[in-house]
Amino acid sequence: MALRAVVRSLSELCITVGVLIVLFVVYLLYWTGLRADSASDDEIARLHKQWAAGPVDGGAPGGGTPEETGGSPSRGQDTTGDGQAGGTAERGAAPGTARGTAPGGYRSGNSFAVMYIPRFGGGWSKPVLENTGKQTLRKGLGHYxxxxxxxxxxxxxxxxxxxxxxxxxKDFPRLRPGDPVVVTDGDTWYTYTIVARPYRTLPSDTGVLDAVPAPVDEAATPFDRPGRYLTLTTCDPEWGSSHRLIAWGRLDATQSASEGKPDALTR
Amino acid sequence: MYGWIWRHLPGNVWVRTLISIVLIVGVVFLLFQYVFPWAEPLLPFNDVTVDGAAPAGHAAATALKGNVA
Incomplete structure (x- = not known):
């Protein structure tokens, strides 16, 4: 009788563990994707709303141009309702700085731009949020x-x-030299062009983020002089964390948001 | 364990079945909402930044692989 109880308990334990593992895989493969897609869409929708409302808000009460006096602070207030730790005071204190171009002017954890990479698919667009914390990366891409x-x-x-x-x-290794990476902050479309195939390196290779990227493997150094560059990082192998994949781009063109989407997105 | 729970649920077979389903849904909800989000960062595919913050064991293992790559 006792033996039977032990065997039965063990079997039930094994079944329970198996079901738990299956549920966890479902969570990873399916559920996190659903949650992230909806969070990304929310962020992008919020940005578009902000951008659409921004100039109107800024123009009405003050007399100045939306860019200088009204724009930035009112933008800050728009988003305080989201419960994010606020940098409102910081933004408000520097009303003269053009939105998004002041170093460190992004509010931590908040989205401030949308990135498009046609190589990853015509509909591929993700919000870019400030900082690279775990919570942030659950909603979109993270800006270092x-x-x-x-x-x-x-x-x-x-x-x-x-x-x-x-x-x-997911398709990071498919990036090739010449691929456009388009980023917009609502005012301006920035078109970066990838300059090299993704470079595989170790997580400790922080030189890839330098103003002039300086990877450990000097042969992979993409640029030899200062400029306006883009660095994308992700993990490698696909399901591991032993390495990182790095892609570099150079700012090729900018155009005002009022001029419509850049050619790279309409091709 | 499951037999014990079944025997201690009140009502007839249908009521017990209903309560069981509610219990299962509740457990899955707790797992998805709290347990899995907690467990997920312990797995490796969350590290996408270059910050040199990989665990020591990782670093040692990858130094070897790095030579191959």
Missing amino acids: TRSAPLGAKGNFAVAGHRRTYGDPF
């Missing part, structure tokens, strides 16, 4: 806080998940 702002001189560096959470950088 210490790297340059979008479109500025230096290196605009962005990290994204290869797998799980919507698989944003």
Whole structure:
């Protein structure tokens, strides 16, 4: 009788563990993707709403141009309702700085731009959020806080998940020189062009984020002089974390949002 | 374990079945909402940044692989 109870308990335990593992795989492959896609869509929708409302908000009460007086602070207030730790005071204190171009002017955890990479599919678009924390990367791509702002001189560096959470950088190895990476902050379209095949390196190779990227493998150094660069990072192999894949781009063209989408997206 | 739970549920077979389903759904919800999000960062495919923050064991293992690559 006792033996029977032991065998039965063991069997039930094995079945339970098996079911748990299956559920966890479902969670990773399916559920995180669903959650991330909906979070990304929410962020992008919020950005578009903000961008659509921004100039109107800024123009009405003050007398100045939306860019200088009204734009930035009102933008900050728009988003405080989301419960994010606020940098409103910081943004408000520097009303003269053009939105998105002040170093460190992005609010931590908030989205400030949308990235398009046609190589990953015509419909591929992801929000770019400030900082590369775990919570942030669940919603979209993360901008390395210490790297340059979008479109500025230096290196605009962005990290994204290869797998799980919507698989944003699943096709990362397919990036090729000449591929456009288009980023918009609502004011301007920035078109970066990938300059080399993805470079595989170790997680400790932080030189790839330098203003002039300086990877450990000097043969892979993409640029020899300062400029406006883009760095994308993700993990390699697909389901592992032993290495990183790095892609570099150079800012090729900018155009005002009012001029419509850049050619790279309408091709 | 499951037999024990079944025997201790009240009502007839249908009521017990209903309560069981509710219990299962509740457990799955708790897992998806709390347990899995907690367990997920312990697995490796979350590290996508270059910050040199890989665990020591990882670093040692990858140094070898790096030579191959």
